[in-house]
Amino acid sequence: MVGLIHKILFGMIDNVAGETAIAAIRQGAQIPNEREFRIDENYDDTEFQKLLAKTCESLGLSQDQAETAFATAFYNDSVQRWPTWFRISKNAREFLKRQPAIHNGFATGVSDPEARKAIRDKFTLKEEDDRLIVHYKSPNNLCGVYIKLAELILQHYEESATIEQKTCSRRGDEACEIHIVW
Ligand code: HEM
Structure with a gap:
């Protein structure tokens, strides 16, 4: 999964729950806190799936709620970017x-x-x-x-x-x- 998607997901988490939540979710998905995601670089799909699952779990979102929140964040980002x-x-x-x-x-x-x-x-x-x-x-x-x-x-x-x-x-x-x- 290209890093643009991770960036948008972190932006969404930040809006809902702040930076501490991002750190906790990254830790849960075993993604080192210091790793920067680049918008044009590819990252492992399985790792992304774990990140998304941890996001749902930590924010208490159902799959449908997570998809709506993520799609909205994706759209808002795309219109500007x-x-x-x-x-x-x-x-x-x-x-x-x-x-x-x-x-x-x-x-x-x-x-x-x-x-x-x-x-x-x-x-x-x-x-x-x-x-x-x-x-x-x-x-x-x-x-x-x-x-x-x-x-x-x-x-x-x-x-x-x-x-x-x-x-x-x-x-x-x-x-x-x-x-x-x-
Ligand atoms: C300017 C507009 C858009 C940009 C720049 C963009 C960019 C991207 C990028 C970079 C990815 C990751 C691709 C990968 O790693 O395989 C992605 C994933 C995705 N995009 Fe878009 N996208 C745009 C619009 C859309 C639209 C309009 C839709 C749906 C109608 C869409 C649906 C999806 C879906 C479902 C994925 C997840 C793919 C997967 O990994 O299974 N995107 N997008």
Whole structure:
């Protein structure tokens, strides 16, 4: 998982519970306090999963609450940090169509070929007249974050669309298939 995500997660924890909570959660996930996370560097997915689990446990958040809080923090960070992606996308569909390419851009800077491939393999997208069809497969199982972020992107552009999850790896499917239907 690219370090941008850890930074956003720490920001979210800081807002809710302050810096002492970050230190305790890092300790619980066995992440040395002195380690800096870089927004363009890749870190172990299993370690991230442990960090997220410890965050939920320590802040008393259900999976759904954690996904909502994280997606909101992610959206707020992205609007400020990457305004160009929002400016060049005229509507939610254009933005969501770009999302896998935005992600793959982060893979380019990762030197380990396996880690690079792991990032690139997470999302694929197909387009039909009335919908976008997203395939998401990742050991992090963050389809809930995908859906909440897609909702925030729709809100950003003041649009409405239906989001349908056809399959889910958390329910034992091979991958998640999510349709955004206009
Ligand atoms: C400017 C906009 C965005 C940027 C810069 C961005 C960047 C990133 C980066 C760097 C990661 C970590 C990738 C990895 O390590 O594999 C990530 C993960 C993720 N992003 Fe985005 N993202 C953006 C928008 C979105 C949007 C709009 C959605 C959903 C509609 C989304 C859904 C996700 C999900 C679900 C993950 C977790 C992937 C996983 O590890 O399983 N992102 N994002």
